[in-house]
Amino acid sequence: MNDWLLLLPIFTPLLLVALAHRLSGRGWLLLAAATMGATGLLVDEGVSLDLPWLLLGTQLQLDATGRLFMIYGSLIWMLAVLFFPSSPEVGAGPGGGRHAFLLALGGNALLLMAADMLTFYLGFALMSLSAYGLVVGRSQRGRRAARIYLIFTLIGEMALFAALLLIASESGSLRFADLSGQTLPSLAVALLLLGFGIKVALPGLHFWLPPAYGTAPLYGLAVLSGPMMKAGLLGWLRFLPTGISLDPVWGQTLLLLGSLGVALGILLGLLQVQPRAVLAYSSIAKMGLISTLVGLSLSQPTLAPLLLPAVLAIALHHLLVKPMLFLGLGLWQRGVGRSWTLAGLVLLALSLAAAPLTGGGAAKVALDGVLDGRLGGLLLFSGIGTTLLMVRFFWLLRHYSSRPAGEVERGPGAGWLLLLPLAVWGPLQPGGIPLTLHGLGPLAAGLGLALSSMAIHRWCLPHLRRTDLRTFPFAGWTLRRIRLHPSAVTLPTPHWRTPAWLRWRSPKLFSRKDLATTTAPALGWLLLMLTLLGALALTRIFHTAA
DSSP states (O other), X not given: OGGGGGGHHHHHHHHHHHHTTXXXXXXXXXXXXXXXXXXXXHSOTTOEEEETTSTTOEEEEOOHHHHHHHHHHHHHHHHHHHTSOSSTTTTOOTTOHHHHHHHHHHHHHHHHHBOBHHHHHHHHHHHHHHTHHHHOOSSHHHHHHHHHHHHHHHHHHHHHHHHHHHHHHHHSOOBHHHHTTOOOOHHHHHHHHHHHHHHHTOTTSOTTHHHHHHHSOHHHHHHIIIIIHHHHHHHHHHHSOOSSOXXXXXXXXXXXXXXXXXHHHHHHHTTOSSHHHHHHHHHHHHHXXXXXXXXXXXXXXXXXXXXXXXXXXXXXXXHHHHHHHHHHHHHHHHTSSHHHHHHHHHHHHHHHTTOTTSHHHHHHHHHHHHHTTTXXXXXXXXXXXXXXXXXXXXXXXXXXXXXXXXXXOSHHHHHHHHHHHHXXXXXXXXXXXXXXXXXXXXXXXXXXXXXXXHXXXXXXXXXXXXXXOSOEEETTEEEOOOOBOSSOBOOOOBSSOOOHHHHHHOTTTTOHHHHHHHOOTTHHHHHHHHHHHHHHHHHHHHHHHO
């Protein structure tokens, strides 16, 4: 009878979709999300359920990986419910936020427990396509972001379906258990990297993420950046063979793309002028690091049994921390408890930067113990870059206006505070949080670079009064004039207009007004140093991985 409980987190949200127009409040949404966590806690690990009459034969199974994603993911789904508007008409887009939320929740639960490829694909497609209603809004910008998201999602779904057909025709079975130890066709591997790479936001496949994260409501943003993004990683872990020999080109390709994702997320994130955009590019950088580790496990199959648990710990930590940062930013905007909200955001940022005595630091210690010196340059660049992104996030946070606290509810803030300790110090490691200063170097280096940039901006540049630099080429444009005064520093005016393709990717990437009020002139030198460090890491990556 215990096996039939596996159907509870799938059918509960799907049944509530039919009653969503009659139900009011958020209690029933919270109940639908809580069934996922209850199933992960109550159902024994390894329990399976066969439904041969459904589709081509559906098999559900709760393994260790799926159970962890269900337990921690359900916390984010439940917290996102608290950020729903009290009235369905307030902030609801034409896609129907509550219906889309329930459908995406049911699809996420289905793919986490799927033991065969067709069931996983069905849950993944249901979750991804339903998320259109979590992105679209009443504004033209929101509808445009949702269309971009839908285009990339449809491309990914077609690639995954083609890969499923190739694998099924080659192996003769749809069950993941029958695929273990078998070599996949090269074309199927390429399609899997493409289909799940869109969800993970690999370089070139990431164009949907900045606009979607910039316009999605808070409840949609939380699940998009947490459980739904990690579904792409879970797809790689389910489909791609681990521990057996594979064509080295695929592991090296994922290794290179992941490394480029780290560099892209950090360098472009430092140029953003909105806190949401900084966190969005930080997600690209973090998922790029995770993709690099998956590529390393494919390149070195003997390392996979030790490396994948560390990858899982980093993914679960990011699943908790990044939605909490987005939701904390929303609380700050609303003016809810600005002092303790700021303190919580600082703790989350330190944990994301893998500071010692945090959950992120514990995951990094476990990862360093497995890698044993491999990818050292990339890990150093990632640690410094993440610290700089968090400093940039708080620098921009100063200029954010907020509404009085009396205009908003206190329920979202209370739920955010309850989950804060687990997000900062979780997921719980078997050995606990190590009492060591291991990993302090990248954090200190990042803070040093940030403080140096601020010092140049505050004390050094004002001494260059009435200085004209009429033709100073830097970063692709010509500076017409720099005017420095004792009280303020005026940033240079770009001589060229931002290209259309760059504005499409990030509409406010080089906003003159925002850059003049929020960015220090020394940011250019900071980006130059990071570029050199990233180039050094990329040149050494293949030597250290060998």
